Every structure is written in structure tokens, then in C-alpha cells.
Amino acid sequence: MAQSMQQGPVDALVLEDVRKSYGNREAVHGISLTIREGEIFGLIGHNGAGKTTTLRMISTLLRITSGRISVYGHDVSTEPDRVREIISYLPEDAGAYKDLTGRAYLEFIARFFASGDEFDEMVAKGIALADLGDRIDSKVDTYSKGMMRRLLIARAIMPSPKLAIMDEVTSGLDVINAYEIREIIRGIAADGVTVVMSSHNMFEVDMLCDRVGMIDQGNLILVGTPSELKERFGVGTLEEVFVKAVKGE
């Protein structure tokens, strides 16, 4: 991060007039956005607004109907394999292979990124990030929701991606687990990883994100830092910003 600041901010993620249609229905209407390296960017919006569709297009899971997305200069449509080498995507309510132990799952993922000593270091890093103690050797299907989420966060961060994409990352977690996961996200951003996350938790977005984008019915209606947005709408919380923006007040 410090090095990037000295050289000027690098565009980690650029969306240019991105549209996505399902049949005749357009779910995302021409979103344009630039996210800088090391930023934690929050996408907020109500259910069905187009947040997950946007994250899936960035992650190469869905094809773009029109427009362009580039990740660190690599086009997701023409260079999807290159993009997948530098991103990590954590879907909402994601799971792991239930017949594996937590350690075996991390090893399975690490094999796609490294070998030899690098592999051992990556797995050790994943185990440390998951912080599951002895339970790392328990089968995944015995994990609580919080433990599962910690394992998956570790999986997503372990390969040291340049861009981490997280959909509703703390959804359904208790206070302690949610707090610890937010701390992990802060930590990786400090190390220069760019984070794009979606959330319904305005408190979390306010605390964690450097900038926020608000999506409503497939349109990006607001972008700014939490303090800028609160100031613009003359309110004290992002929640109030969201309500006023959606109602057009």
C-alpha cells in the first residue's frame, strides 16, 4: 500500500458501462466504476439490486452482455484465466467439501496456486488465518457457520490475491466472528490487497470501507466515501443515506 501511494494509485478494478441481461430483462444497467489498489470498496443495495450479478461478472462467473471489466489491466472477457490467477471470490453462503477436513480443504485449494515449500507456506498461512485450533483437522460438515466462514475467508486470502471479492461476507455471523472477519479484511487491505465486498450491514460498511457504491435496480446511483455520502445527504448514518437515496429524497 505504502509503495503504491508513493507511485500513485493503481487502478485495480475498472468497470466501463457494464451491462448484464437475462433474456429480455436487463439486471445491470451500464455501471462504470474505478477501484484503486488497496481500497476496501463496499457495494450496498437491497436484495435483487444487482450486487451479486456485478460481483459474479468481476469474478468471471457470468459473461458481460456489454461494456468492459478489467482487473489490474486484464480484461475479464478476453483473459479470464489470467484474471482468475489474481482474484479470490467468496460467494454468499459458500460452503466447502463436506467430506474433507479443514486442513485437507485448504491443501486442495493451495495445490492450484503453489507447490513445494511455497505450498507448505500457503497452507500454514491458511491454517493460521482460519484460527480453528485442533478443529482444523475435523471434517468440514461438523463446523459451525462461524467456523465455516473463517475457513472460507482463509481459503480466499491464503493465495495472496491482488483482488478479493466477497459477497455478504459476515452475513448471519455472531458479533465476535463478524468482528474478527472484519479485522482480517482490514489486515489484508493494509497489505495492499484490494477488497470489493457487498453487504446489507450499513454499520459494517461504514466502519470498514474506504468508499461505497450504492446500487438500486441495476443502476449505480451513488459513489463516495462514507463521510462524503453522509455529508451530502446531511445525515449521520449510511443507513439513512441509503433510504434517502433509494426514495429519491
Place this chain on the structure above:
Amino acid sequence: MSHLTNIIRKELRELLTPGSVASVLIMVVLFAGLGGLIGGEVEKASAIPIVGVANASAGDVVLPDGTSWSVYDSLCSYYTASGVDPDEIGDYVVTMESTGPDGIIGEMSSLGLTSAILVDSGFATDISSGTRGEITEYYVFEPTGMFGTVSSTAVSMVIQAMSSDLSSRLISSVSGDLDHTFLMSPIECGGNSINTVIDGTAHPGVTPQDVSGQITSQTMMIPIIIMIIIMMVGSIVISSMGSEKENKTLETLLTLPIKRTTVVTGKIVAAALVGLVYGLAYMVGMSIYMGSLMDPLSSGVDLGSLGLSLDIADYALVMLSMFMSIICALGICMVLGAFAKNYKSAQTMTMPLSLLAMIPMFIVMFSGWYSAGPALQAVTFAIPFSHPMMAMQALMYGDVGLVVAGLVYMAVFATATILATVRLYNSDILITGLGQNGLVQRITGRK
């Protein structure tokens, strides 16, 4: 509405999905079709036989009371009693010119007859002198299904009827010096008097039933094993896809730095290995089971001596055919699995595959490729799982062309399904399902 009714309604809505109802209806249609198929085969096999008659005997049999008895008249009586119009008896009893084995085999071939009897040259004089007259049976062996061998029994029954007819005529005109065994059974048939013709060579003492039974005992388990393997491997792959989607592990997998073709190939190879292991295990188990079941029914005919045995190259072709059919099954499963929303819907998706595995099994077992009509043969050939089911019998009959054609077809089929799978893996359907597909939306009118 009571709580119980409420629960029952909810459960019924979940259980009676369009997919499950459709699968039950298809099963009904399948079993109805199967009943028709078996009924048709049994009817065909037990129909009044068409038999060629080569009469080398000089004149009719002169009975002790001075009256005469002829083979042709006796046959006519039998067919008339069986309901054949006297004017149409010539369609069933075909008079042949030949009087020797070689000529008979050639004439059977030219006339398209599958069964013929040769009345021995000394038949009339033997009977008249109190010795059993001989009638030799000839059958052209035809590959058939389980019920196809009954036809030769029908011809034997005709000869038995002739024997009974002659016996009764003899008894009614008997003079005291005739042997009672002769009177009860004046015609000698069966045993070495039966000849089965395979590839133009007559094999004495072997009936078509013996040959067919022996082949069935050696090949019957193949279609069953293939069907089990296909259904099992298919279920594994489709369920795996359903679980990946339900647990959202698929989304993670597809964003890892690996090519989609690697994901598809990995899944297919793993399932193929599991399929082969299951296949070998089932083959051993089924061999023991079928061996104990079929041994008492085995005719003890040495198929090798009849030119119907397989060599190493033939077994290699059979194994290759099995492997290719598993690859085809996995290709179909990967395509079907791409549309599975979750584990439960994946179970429904296995239905088409099960049907595709069951249809050729029934056709091959009950009718057989060679006795099936052109339409049924086209259906059987089009289903890739048919080929390993038919391969062993085809190779026994020396029909290598059918096996090779099947291998080529399966290679094309597998390539097409794997390419389709990779295409699906590169599309949105894998993530969004069919509901968000533009074409499906246009067809269903839903948005």
C-alpha cells in the same frame, strides 16, 4: 384445513414434482413396451413353424393291414388340426428337392428356411419291417434373445405329432409279432439326428437351444452389469454437480486459476475410474451369481468347437466398448448435471440416463440385435450403452463390423457431449440455471 392435511399437502407438492411424475409415466410406458416386446417374441417363437421336408424315402409306409401312411399326409393332418387352412399348408410345409445333408443345407439357405427335416431313404421299408424309421432335423442357428430358441422346439413337436399319428395307425393295424417299443415310438428322432447349422456347417447332436442357452449363460450378465454401472456412475456425477451447486463450491471452483476443460476432464476421469472399479467388482460378483444360476441350465456345449468362442482381441474390444460407453454416460451426465439446481433436483436428472441404460438392456436381452426390426435396431444403435451390451454376442458371431461401428459412434458421441459440457461450463447456465436463460424465457413466457 387440519395441521395433518396441511403437512400432507406440503409433502405431496414437494414429492410430486413434474420430474417425478414424468419419470413414473415414462416407466409405465417403458414396461408396457417391454411387455409388448416380450409378448411379440414369445408369440413369434411359439408360432406354427415353417418346415422344409426332404423325403428320401421310396414310397409310403405300408402298414400291417395293407393301408399306407405318408409323411406329407401326416404333416397336413397336423397343420390342419393346428388351424392352418388346407389350401395354405404349402406355405408351412415346403417340399424340398434334396435328399442329402449338403443339398438340404444349401436349399434351406436358398429357400430362406430355418428348419427342415430329412426323411431317411430307408424310412418306409424300416417301418414296414418293424424297425424304427429315422427323421433327421436341420436348424439354421440364428442369434436371438431369451425367447427366440423356442422355435426349434415347435418343429420337434411336429415330428412327435407325426410319430404319434403313425403309432396309432400301427397299433390299430397291428399283427401280433411287432415289438411294443416300436409300436409306441416308430419314428426315431432327436439325439444325433438333430443338426444345427452354423456358418454352413452342420453340427450333429446340438440343438439351437443348446447353443443359444450356452451363449446366453455366458453373455447375459453383460447388459445387466453395463446398466448398473451406467446408472451408478451417472448418479455419482450428477449428484456431485448437484452438491457442488447446493454447497456453492462450484462457484469457488470456477473462479480458481484452472481451465474449465480441466474441471470437466477431472470430473469425468474420476467418475470413469470409479465406474471401472465398480464395474470390475460387479463383474466378479455377478459372474459368481450368474454362474450358480445358469450352471444347472447350461447345455454343456463347447462354443469353441462351434467356432463361437472369443479370443484376447475380442475381449479387448469388449472392454474398450465398455469404457467408451462409460465415457458417453459421463458426457451425458455432465450435460444433465449442469442443469441440476441442487442435490434433490440432481436425483431427478438421473432418470433420462436410467431409461437410456434400461431400454437397450431389455432389447438386447429379450429380443436381441439380430432379430430386432430396422426401427428397433436404429433405436438400439443410437443409444451408446447398447454397444458393449451387444459386443460379446456380435464377436461370437464374427460380426466385428458392428462392434467397430459402435466404437466409432461412441467416440463421436462422447466427443460431442464433452464439447457440449465445456460449452455449458463457459456459459451462464451453470450459475444461473435455465430460469435465467433467454431462450427458456421466450419459450415459457416467464421473466
